[in-house]
Amino acid sequence: MTVPPPSPRHSLLRGSLRALLAGAAGGALAAVVVWIVLTLQGWVWGSAVLEGLPSQRPLLWCLLWCSGIGLAISLLQRHRPASALPEMVETLTELRQSDGLQTNEGARQLLGGGLALIGGGTLGPEALMTRLIAVASHRIWRGADRDLVAAAMAGTLGLFHSPLVGGAALAGRRWQLLWRWLPATLGGVAGFVAFRGLSDLGGGLRGVPYDWPVDQEQWLGALVAAVLAGLVGCCSGVLLGRWRHWLRSLSLQERVWFTPVLTGAILGFSLWALPLSVFSGENQLKPLVLGAWSLSTGMLLMSALFKLLLVGLCLETGWKGGQFFPVILASSALGMGLHECLPFLGGLQSWSSGVVGGSLSVLLNSPLLGLVLGLTLLQGHGAGALVIGLLVGQLLQRKR
DSSP: OOOOOOOHHHHHHHHHHHHHHHHHHHHHHHHHHHHHHHHHHHHHHOHHHHTTOOOOOOHHHHHHHHHHHHHHHHHHHTTOGGGSOOOHHHHHHHHHSTTOOOOTTHHHHHHHHHHHHHTTOSOBSHHHHHHHHHHHHHHHHTTSOHHHHHHHHHHHGGGGSOTTHHHHHHHTTOTTOHHHHHHHHHHHHHHHHHHHHHOOTTOTTTTOOOOOOOSHHHHHHHHHHHHHHHHHHHHHHHHHHHHHHHHHHHTHHHHOTTHHHHHHHHHHHHHHHOGGGSSOSHHHHHHHHTTOSOOOHHHHHHHHHHHHHHHHHHHHTTOOOBSHHHHHHHHHHHHHHHHHHSTTSSOHHHHHHHHHHHHHHHHOSOHHHHHHHHHHHTTTTTHHHHHHHHHHHHHHHHHO
16 A cells, blocks of 8 residues: 655645754754854953953963964865865855755864854854854755755854844845745744844844934935945945955965964954954944944044955955954944044934945845845844945946
8 A cells, every 4th residue: 555645735844844943953053153152252362352342361362372273274274275164155155056065175164164263353153154054964964955954054044133034045036946945934033043042142233222313304314324324335345345356366375375374463463452353243333332442433443444354354364254244343333433523414323324234235145135134233223224225235236
């Protein structure tokens, strides 16, 4: 007696349940790893770093530690360029391709990404987390079930504290591919729940009071500020892209194998002299907005620009990781500095969110993903300015 095949309703229900469980597992594992990384960061650099404040370590400590991490990264990647951790966008692109993920150097990629975060690199955790779950899922299911891999990876994106990030990131612009959208959304929901229970990363500006325009003059000023901020953010994104392209053309690691050591020395000095320019920036955003950092306007602008340069330097010299968290912090700081230069035009949130929108519009190939990321990490602050910044960036991108 043959067993009848499951009905479409049962198949959909079973697939949805499996995607939900895979996303929850991926989100939980990523949250645990994030917690371990943050704990090690606190042990190395002091508990103040976890609160977004400057480290109290002396200059010699910063130089020796960062240079030592750079040496470890150099030895790890020497003569093995494939051992460098891919960025989140690269991992997602591999997932969309028919060949699937390439996991031969998975262990080295994950080790190098973890060292870069603990070493104080100006990097976010999203690249390490997505690669970790991608490699683990690929080896568990051996590429047989791409739905489950997509769901597990989307669960890791719960670190952005938005259930829709997974679907927006994995689907990209091709919305007709429901096999990605449905499991990715379910996995994102599960990862969102897992991260809220296991890790507070991604809280952004939670608890910061909103600043609303109250009359027609303030609305007009906020609109003008958002447009100008969007232009600045777009220029920042283009600057970062060209800076990375120029560094890539130099082939620094191919010519000098210990280039990560030199980058580590620069990071160590920055930790001591310009503490806002290092680390991912997620924990630094809230105290910066609340005024816990006593920075002059010039120092604020210089730290923001230098943070953007450090992001490109790290990514192109072996210190691999994510760029979303540090770019959002640098853009926010840049917007705050511009607001201090033009306090009569718009509010603080209009400037900060507008610059974030412009920069994300350039750095991402999906306006929806930029919108979801911006709204989530800024916790809805300056939402109108964020949308205007994204629109300005999209218009300028099409002109180019």
